[in-house]
Amino acid sequence: MVCNESFVVKVPENLPLDATAPLLCAGITVYSPMKYFQMTEPGKSLGVVGLGGLGHMAVKFGKAFGLQVTVISTSPSKEKEAREVLGADHFVISKDEKQMQAAVKSLDFIIDTVSANHPVEPLLSLLKVNGKLVIVGLPEKPVQFAAPAVVMGRRFVGGSLIGGVKETQEMLDFCGEHNISCMIENISMEYVNTAMERLAKGDVKLSCLGEIEKISINI
Secondary structure, rough: OOOOOOOOOOOOOOOOOHHHHHOOOHHHHHHHHHHOOOOOOOOOOEEEHHHHHHHHHHHHEEEEEOEEEEEEEEOHHHHHHHHHHHOEEEEEOOOOOOHHHHHHOOEEEEEEOOOOOOOOOHHHEEEEEEEEEEEEEOOOOOOOOOOHHHHOOOOOOEEEOOHHHHHHHHHHHHHHHHOOOOOOEEEEEHHHHHHHHHHOOOOOOOEEOOOOOEEEEEE
C-alpha cells in the first residue's frame, strides 16, 4: 500500500496495534475537544457522561491529565468498572435524583459521549460557574435546555466531531507516554455478524475488533 505521508501517523512501539486502532476514532474524538477547550488542567474536575467506547477513553485521558474524574451513567452496573478498572474518582447514577443533587456545581468540565436521546439540562446543573459541557455524542433529537441553565452560571455548551492528522499524532504520542490504549474484545471474522447483533442490543461494552481485517466496532 502506498499512502501520502500527510495522512500517515506513527504508532508508538509500546502500544499494541489492536488496542490502538480505535484510538483513531474514539480516542481522538474525546482527546481533541479536551485539548481545544482546555479541559486538561491538573486538579480540575471532569464529568464523563456515558461509559462506552468514547467514555472510557475520556476517563483514561482525564486521569492522565491529572483531573478528578466523575463518571455519570444510567447503569449502576458500570460503577465497578469505572472505579476499579478505569480509576474514576466518583460515580453518579443520572437517574438517581439524590446523587445528582449532591453533585450540583461540582464539575469544571463535562464531556457528553452519549448518542442515545437524553436530557442535557440536568447535566448543566452539575457545572460550576464558568463550567464547560462539550457534546461528542450524536442523539437523534435536538438538544434542549432553558436559557437560565447556562446564563445564570455563565456556563458554556459546545460540540466536537474529531481531530486532524497533526492532533491525532499528538494524541498517539501522549498515549505512548502514558501507556494508554483502548479496552477491546478481540473476535474472529466468523463472529462479526454475531458481534453486530450484540452491538444492536447494546451488549458490547467497549470495542470489538476482528482478528484479520482489524475492523473495529465501537459504541
